[in-house]
Amino acid sequence: MIAYAAEIGLDVERFTAELDDRRHQEAVNEDFRRAVAAGIKLPPTLFINGVPYEGGRTAEELRARIAAVELPSLRRDGTTTTTTAPGPAIEDYHLMR
Numbered sequence: 232m233i234a235y236a237a238e239i240g241l242d243v244e245r246f247t248a249e250l251d252d253r254r255h256q257e258a259v260n261e262d263f264r265r266a267v268a269a270g271i272k273l274p275p276t277l278f279i280n281g282v283p284y285e286g287g288r289t290a291e292e293l294r295a296r297i298a299a300v301e302l303p304s305l306r307r308d309g310t311t312t313t314t315t316a317p318g319p320a321i322e323d324y325h326l327m328r
Contacts, residue, residue, distance in 0.1 A: 236246040277284045280300045
């Protein structure tokens with residue numbers, strides 16, 4: 232891990248000190264608790280509209296699943312509505328979260 236920290240340009244002395252004193256341990260534990268509560272069994276886990284997705288990871292499979300889920304859409308007046316299939320293009324999904 233230390234070699235990788237150096238490779239990506241982190242301050243290795245600070246990184247090592249924070250690793251040794253477990254500075255971020257509580258944040259890591261909290262992330263773990265939240266993952267368990269959300270039903271995550273293995274990383275990486277993909278969520279679509281707040282629901283864990285366990286299907287295939289090809290672009291076509293993801294597009295099909297996103298199209299099948301009701302997604303909130305922002306209207307011009309600032310209110311939201313939901314849309315279903317055919318759904319947004321996968322490129323547009325990040326705009327709707």
